[in-house]
Amino acid sequence: MVATFEEKTDYSVVGTRPIRHDGLDKVTGRAVYGGDVKLPGLIWGDVLRTDQVHARILSIDTSEAEALPGVFAVATHKDFPTAADMEIETGEEVLNMKRTQDNVMASDKVLYSGHVVAAVAAVDRNTATEAVRRIKVEYEALPPVRNVDEAMADGAPILLEDLVGNHFGESVPNTNVAIAVRHEFGDPDGAFDDCDLVVEREVSLEMVHQGYIEPHNATAIWDENDHVRVWESTQGMFAVKEQTAALVGLPDSNVVAESVEIGGGFGGKTKTYLAPVAAILSKKSNHRPVKMVMDRPAVFMASGPAPGGKVSVKMGVTKDGKIHAFDGKLWYEAGAYPGSAFTAGINCFRAAYDVPNSRIDAHDVVVNKPKSAAYRAPGSPQVCFAIETVVDEICETMGWDKMQFRLDNASTEGSRNGNGVLFNRIGLVEMLEQARDSDHWNSSLGEPAPGNKRGRGVAVGFWMNGGGKSTVDLMLQDDGTVAMNEGSQDIGGSRASIAMQAAEVLGLDAHDVHPSIPNTDEIGYTGTTGGSRVTYATGFAAWEAAMKMVDEMKVRAAALWGIDEDDVQFSDGSFSSKSDPELNLG
Numbered sequence: 001m002v003a004t005f006e007e008k009t010d011y012s013v014v015g016t017r018p019i020r021h022d023g024l025d026k027v028t029g030r031a032v033y034g035g036d037v038k039l040p041g042l043i044w045g046d047v048l049r050t051d052q053v054h055a056r057i058l059s060i061d062t063s064e065a066e067a068l069p070g071v072f073a074v075a076t077h078k079d080f081p082t083a084a085d086m087e088i089e090t091g092e093e094v095l096n097m098k099r100t101q102d103n104v105m106a107s108d109k110v111l112y113s114g115h116v117v118a119a120v121a122a123v124d125r126n127t128a129t130e131a132v133r134r135i136k137v138e139y140e141a142l143p144p145v146r147n148v149d150e151a152m153a154d155g156a157p158i159l160l161e162d163l164v165g166n167h168f169g170e171s172v173p174n175t176n177v178a179i180a181v182r183h184e185f186g187d188p189d190g191a192f193d194d195c196d197l198v199v200e201r202e203v204s205l206e207m208v209h210q211g212y213i214e215p216h217n218a219t220a221i222w223d224e225n226d227h228v229r230v231w232e233s234t235q236g237m238f239a240v241k242e243q244t245a246a247l248v249g250l251p252d253s254n255v256v257a258e259s260v261e262i263g264g265g266f267g268g269k270t271k272t273y274l275a276p277v278a279a280i281l282s283k284k285s286n287h288r289p290v291k292m293v294m295d296r297p298a299v300f301m302a303s304g305p306a307p308g309g310k311v312s313v314k315m316g317v318t319k320d321g322k323i324h325a326f327d328g329k330l331w332y333e334a335g336a337y338p339g340s341a342f343t344a345g346i347n348c349f350r351a352a353y354d355v356p357n358s359r360i361d362a363h364d365v366v367v368n369k370p371k372s373a374a375y376r377a378p379g380s381p382q383v384c385f386a387i388e389t390v391v392d393e394i395c396e397t398m399g400w401d402k403m404q405f406r407l408d409n410a411s412t413e414g415s416r417n418g419n420g421v422l423f424n425r426i427g428l429v430e431m432l433e434q435a436r437d438s439d440h441w442n443s444s445l446g447e448p449a450p451g452n453k454r455g456r457g458v459a460v461g462f463w464m465n466g467g468g469k470s471t472v473d474l475m476l477q478d479d480g481t482v483a484m485n486e487g488s489q490d491i492g493g494s495r496a497s498i499a500m501q502a503a504e505v506l507g508l509d510a511h512d513v514h515p516s517i518p519n520t521d522e523i524g525y526t527g528t529t530g531g532s533r534v535t536y537a538t539g540f541a542a543w544e545a546a547m548k549m550v551d552e553m554k555v556r557a558a559a560l561w562g563i564d565e566d567d568v569q570f571s572d573g574s575f576s577s578k579s580d581p582e583l584n585l586g
Contacts, residue, residue, distance in 0.1 A: 013503045018510040021495045026261070033261045034217040034233040035293055042219070043072055045274075045281045045292040046128035048118040048135050049302060050110040053146075054157065054368045055139035057108055060118055064134035070123035071131045073284035077107040080280060081249035088246065090239045090270040091468055091528035092374035097246040099337040103371050104247060104276050110139070111159055111336035112370050114301030121281035121290050148309045148331040148365045151176035159336065159366045178338035179364040183346055183419050186357030191325035195316030198325075199393050203386040207308040207333060210375050214263025215299045220244075220278035221289035228255045228282075230275045235265040235489050236528030240272050241520045247276040248283075259517040265491055267374025268304055270528050304373025307332040307340040309365065311386040317394055323409045326355045328418070330383055331363040335371035340364050341379030344464075346419050348380035350387055351462035352406070352428060354415040374530060377463040384461040392457070403441070403458050407432045410460075428460070466533030471524030472541040474502060474549050480573075480586070481512045482549075487526025488538045490517065494529065501539040505546035507573025507586075557585055 025031040062074040083101040087094050106115045118135050122128035143157045150156060158174055165175040168182055192198055218232040228250060234240045237257040245255040262269065278290040294303070309332040316325040328349045332340035342362040349360050395402045410428045417423060435441055435458065448454040473485040484502055488494050499513040506513070517523075527533065554568040557575045561568075561583045569578050574586025 011504060013500045013508075013510050016500070016510070018496060018500065020493055021499060021511070021515055022261075022490065031261045033214060033263055034219065034231055035214070037219045037231045037260065037291065039219065039221065039289040042289045042291055043121050043123055043285060044125040044128045045119055045121045045278050045290045046125065046132045047116045047120075047277065047292070048132045048137070049114045049298060050106070050117050050137065050139075051113055052110050052115075052139050052141060053113050053144040054142040054159070055110050056142060057106065057110065057117065058138040058140055061136040062118060064136070065118075065120055065131040068122070068127065068131045068134060070127040071120060072123070072286070072288065073121045073281050074131070074135070075105070075119045075121075075277065075280050075284060076117070077102075077105045079284065080105060080247065080276070083247055083249075086246065088239075088242050091236060091466065091533065092267050092270045092378060092530045093339055093341070095243065095271055095339065096337070097243070099339075100243065100271065101247045101276075103337055104273060109142075112302070112368050114298065114370060115336070116277070116302070119277045119281055121285045121288070144368045145176060145366075146369075147367060148333060148363070151365045151367050152331075159368065163338070163366070176366045177363055178334060178366060179342065180361065181342075181346070182359065182361050184359040185416065185420060186325075188325050188327050188357040188359045191357035192314070192316045192327075194318070195324050196319040197394060197398060198314065198316040199390050199397070200312070200314040201386070201390050201393070202310060202312040203382075203389070204310050205308045205382050207305040207369060207372065208375065209300055209303075209305040210264070210266040210268035210373075212264030212266055212268060215294040215296060216269070216273050216303055217291070217293040218272070218274035218278045219289055219291040220275055220282050221287065222279050222283040223287055226250060226254055228279045229258065230255065230279065231258045231260050232272060232275045233260065233262050233265075233269060234272070235262065235267075235269045235491065235530050236526075237487065237489065237517075237520050238525055239270055239528050240275055243272045244275045244279060247272075248279050256519050256521050258519045259489065262489055262491055265529070266376050267378055267530055270374060270530055271304065273303060302370050304335065304371050306375035306378065307334065307372040307382070308369075309333045309340075309382070311383055313386050313390045315387070315390050315394065317398070319398075321398075321400055321405060321408050323353050323355045325357045326350050326353070326418070327359045328383070328387070329361045329363075331365055332379070332382070333367045333369060333372060334364050335369045336366060337371045338364055338366060340372050341374065344377075344379030345383050347417065347464060348377070348462045349383040350418045352384075352411055352460040353387075353409045354411045355409075355418075358416075358418050360418045377461070377532075380461060380463050384459070388459040388461075403432065403436050406458065406460055407436070432460075463532060465536055466531030467537050468527035468531075468533055470526045470534070470538035470541040472498065472502070472538060472545045473523065474542075474545045476549065476553070481514060482506060482508065484513050484515045484542070485518050485523050486515060486538055486542065487517065487523040488534045489529045491529050494534045494538065497535050498538050498542045502542040502546045505543055506549065507571070553585075
């Protein structure tokens with residue numbers, strides 16, 4: 001009998017530290033990253049990035065680039081079919097394909113310095129770069145919108161003339177605020193009047209880039225049958241497949257995304273930048289494979305950072321040490337197109353604290369900066385930093401212990417989050433109690449060096465575990481080991497963590513499960529690696545697949561031995577007959 005995940009309390013594989021399955025390949029340089037992909041007839045692509053912050057494109061002259069020897073193709077937005085006004089969910093965010101296509105290749109306007117306006121495919125990288133320099137673009141400069149205050153000012157330049165904002169349920173044209181939404185319960189305004197102390201502070205935020213080591217890269221080939229194959233550094237192969245298909249005008253089934261290793265993502269590689277451009281260039285270059293790699297300046301200028309903006313916190317407490325009222329506002333910079341992590345900001349803002357009277361206003365604001373992206377609990381650090389500084393200030397003003405104040409106000413099972421949702425089991429009180437009782441909190445600080453100060457602080461943050469779809473296939477080998485195909489891109493060692501969960505069920509050593517990540521035609525749909533989902537969601541798929549393997553093996557063992565299935569038992573990786581101990585497999 002194999003224990004279900006709810007029943008199992010002791011583990012033989014989970015919790016151990018096996019050598020990672022991909023470890024040797026990575027330390028010896030054998031692992032294949034996107035930049036390592038080499039195909040017969042490979043040519044290079046490069047892009048022209050504007051130095052304008054906000055401008056209308058009047059004309060693009062590519063004649064000199066096209067005349068340069070070694071150039072196979074030049075592409076602009078005119079080479080892309082108009083993408084549908086549809087949304088694709090990436091796991092970390094929801095992308096509008098019409099906006100995403102304009103981000104990949106600007107159409108009538110450029111909206112940030114580094115925005116792509118044209119692309120070239122040539123015999124080698126240097127020729128492609130030289131051809132890009134020969135493209136001439138005429139602009140009409142427009143006033144820039146550099147932050148949320150400028151974006152919301154009266155008479156502000158409008159970035160997206162077709163944007164109709166949703167402001168607290170009202171449709172608002174001619175605006176840079178894509179969404180304004182409110183979550184409120186209790187009576188926050190009245191409750192502040194009953195407080196013994198009210199603290200109100202505003203925090204300014206700058207965009208912060210993830211800083212992953214490996215730059216964005218992609219290789220694509222568009223064949224004669226209108227099928228596209230893509231190799232891209234990404235947190236999700238299926239995200240690349242879906243986005244590329246939508247942006248180049250093909251059905252999903254015509255695009256295959258191959259798995260390559262990824263040199264860091266942190267949320268910043270859930271959307272595609274280069275694969276659709278490389279695919280279009282390949283099509284125009286007589287179906288030659290095209291490879292593109294961003295340099296480091298381009299990564300910083302034109303790939304998605306965490307949003308900047310500002311956050312305001314107003315918090316009121318009573319003299320008995322309880323938070324009685326909360327009013328929080330956030331304005332996140334979405335970048336050039338709507339879609340910042342404002343929803344996650346709402347969910348995380350005051351999640352750690354149980355407050356009876358609460359209001360949160362959130363705003364998604366477009367500015368002349370690169371489209372924002374996810375970055376390690378996207379939307380959460382910004383609001384958590386703001387609220388924790390206010391909590392500390394309240395404790396210092398009132399002379400309260402900072403750890404105890406957090407314990408006294410901590411959310412528990414049944415508490416209502418700022419978005420109105422009631423928490424299930426959350427574990428915050430237990431975590432704070434362990435921290436309070438730990439040696440790290442209670443040990444002596446020692447004497448600081450002359451002129452220095454030494455202190456100890458505490459802060460609380462919040463993030464949601466993700467779920468989503470994952471696929472794991474298991475195949476039993478003749479030698480008793482198991483081949484495992486799974487669809488999650490491996491960023492932080494998920495090959496090992498998923499293999500360990502399968503091994504736990506099957507009674508095997510972790511290294512007897514051999515994980516691999518096939519392409520999108522060879523594995524079922526799997527969401528992106530991000531949002532703290534993979535160990536749970538893909539691990540759950542591995543657990544279920546292993547349980548089904550055990551059940552199937554019982555059927556086959558019963559058929560082999562000519563006994564009833566109920567007479568077959570499984571334990572520690574072996575199958576045997578309950579009635580005849582000599583019948584054994586394992």
